[in-house]
Amino acid sequence: MTMIDRYVLKQFIMTLVFAIAALCVIFLVVNLMENLDDFIDQKADYRVIIQYYISFFPEILKILTPVAVLISTLFTIGKLSNNNEITCMKSGGMSLYRLMIPLVLFSLLLSGGQLYFNGWVVPIANQKKIDIEKVYLKKSKAPSGTLFNLFFRDTPLTHVMMQYYQSSEKSGYQVAIEKYSSEEHPRLTNRIEAERIKWVGDKWLLMNGIIRDIKGDSFTTSRFDTLTTELNIKHQQLIKLKMLPEEMNFDEKKEHIKVLEMGGKDTSKSLIDYYAGFAFPFSNFIVMLFGIPFASVKKKGGIAIQIGAAMVIAFAYLIFTEISKTIGSSLNIDPMITGWSANAIFLIAGLIVLFKTKT
Numbered sequence: 001m002t003m004i005d006r007y008v009l010k011q012f013i014m015t016l017v018f019a020i021a022a023l024c025v026i027f028l029v030v031n032l033m034e035n036l037d038d039f040i041d042q043k044a045d046y047r048v049i050i051q052y053y054i055s056f057f058p059e060i061l062k063i064l065t066p067v068a069v070l071i072s073t074l075f076t077i078g079k080l081s082n083n084n085e086i087t088c089m090k091s092g093g094m095s096l097y098r099l100m101i102p103l104v105l106f107s108l109l110l111s112g113g114q115l116y117f118n119g120w121v122v123p124i125a126n127q128k129k130i131d132i133e134k135v136y137l138k139k140s141k142a143p144s145g146t147l148f149n150l151f152f153r154d155t156p157l158t159h160v161m162m163q164y165y166q167s168s169e170k171s172g173y174q175v176a177i178e179k180y181s182s183e184e185h186p187r188l189t190n191r192i193e194a195e196r197i198k199w200v201g202d203k204w205l206l207m208n209g210i211i212r213d214i215k216g217d218s219f220t221t222s223r224f225d226t227l228t229t230e231l232n233i234k235h236q237q238l239i240k241l242k243m244l245p246e247e248m249n250f251d252e253k254k255e256h257i258k259v260l261e262m263g264g265k266d267t268s269k270s271l272i273d274y275y276a277g278f279a280f281p282f283s284n285f286i287v288m289l290f291g292i293p294f295a296s297v298k299k300k301g302g303i304a305i306q307i308g309a310a311m312v313i314a315f316a317y318l319i320f321t322e323i324s325k326t327i328g329s330s331l332n333i334d335p336m337i338t339g340w341s342a343n344a345i346f347l348i349a350g351l352i353v354l355f356k357t358k359t
Contacts, residue, residue: 004089005102012076012103019068019075020061027060028053035137042136052136055129058122059246065114066283067314069107073291074309076103081296096359100292107285114281119250126246147241152262154231156183162197167239170199175206177229189214192229199235203228233262245273253277268335272325275339282343283317289350293357317346 001009032053039049080086089099150162150172163174175197180186194209206227213220237259240252248256253274260267290313321342328338 001102004094004099008076008080008099009102009106011079012072012106015075016068016072019071020064023064023068023071024057024060027064028056031056038137042138044136048132048136052129052132055125055132058117058125059129062114062118062122065110066280066287066317067311069110069284070287070291070314073103073288074295077292077295081298086296090359096292096296096357100288103288103292104285107288111281111284114284115278118281119277123247123249123252126244130244130247147238150238150241152233152259154233154262157181157186158231160231160233165238167235167242170235172197175209177206177231187214192227194227197229202234204231205229233259245270250274250277268332269325269329271335272328272338275336276321276325276342277339279340279343280321283346286343286346286350287313287317289347289354293354296357317342320345 032049077086080089086096086099090096147165147167148163150160150165152160154160154177157180159178159180161176161178162172165172173196175192175194177192177194178188179190181189191212191214192206192209193212194206196207198205198207206229207225209224209227211222211224211227237255240248240256241259243252243256245253253270257267257270257274260270294309324338324341324345327333328335328341333341
């Protein structure tokens with residue numbers, strides 16, 4: 001790494017830290033003003049409020065980091081341009097492409113770090129934040145510990161239904177388990193009905209029920225007080241169904257989607273959000289492709305134009321991300337393609353802008 005690389009990278013990192021701090025402070029102040037009345041009404045201690053915003057901070061950082069990266073890119077490269085330092089570098093044989101190498105490598109490193117941060121650190125903080133919201137902000141989005149009207153395919157030939165499942169008791173009520181002969185020509189061969197199913201140790205225990213074995217046009221019945229049954233789904237998988245998406249890390253989301261698929265539910269939207277979660281951190285790299293060529297050319301208006309450009313590009317990316325999810329879901333486009341589509345389109349657009357800029 002040359003002296004110029006260190007100089008440019010130092011300026012960028014210093015600006016990035018300041019931009020993140022400034023954006024987070026603005027966000028926190030606005031949010032505090034919005035929620036302060038609720039905290040006062042619920043007589044929340046100041047320590048609760050502090051804990052809430054400490055838990056909220058990772059989510060804020062997740063959202064604002066790409067915006068801060070874009071602002072830092074515009075300010076850093078714009079300052080070099082306004083001071084004619086880019087002109088001097090070009091006179092010494094350094095192209096714009098060479099100048100941007102340390103920034104691009106840093107953005108890719110930052111994207112990798114944010115991928116882990118968004119996928120595994122933020123969900124833990126969100127769990128604490130949502131717990132506080134349940135008590136002090138009365139957020140209706142927070143679900144209870146009871147799951148109602150459950151239906152899922154435990155295997156291709158086994159269907160399970162429950163009227164409701166109480167996670168704290170590890171028990172389900174009004175249970176029916178149906179087994180079928182084959183996928184091609186399904187015929188009901190066995191049905192178990194029970195008042196209760198309980199997770200005991202590592203197995204399911206059925207209580208107070210009846211078994212119907214069906215053979216052709218005839219069937220036999222037998223009653224039982226307790227019966228151990230083998231099911232693939234576990235208690236740990238069921239309780240995750242009540243978690244909000246923002247509470248789950250990437251591994252838990254993948255497991256959650258598998259459980260939904262077992263239940264025969266449409267998981268396209270969940271899969272799109274899952275893949276979009278992997279794609280979002282790399283927006284740090286993509287916005288830089290817009291910022292560097294834009295700021296490398298002197299423009300009238302100076303900082304005001306650069307800030308305006310940063311906001312337009314950032315909001316365009318975020319808006320298109322949500323629009324692409326809706327379009328992909330409605331047109332049944334592959335969830336992975338849909339989740340990464342915003343990144344792909346803006347990456348191509350950024351490269352076009354970069355290649356059209358004089359280097």
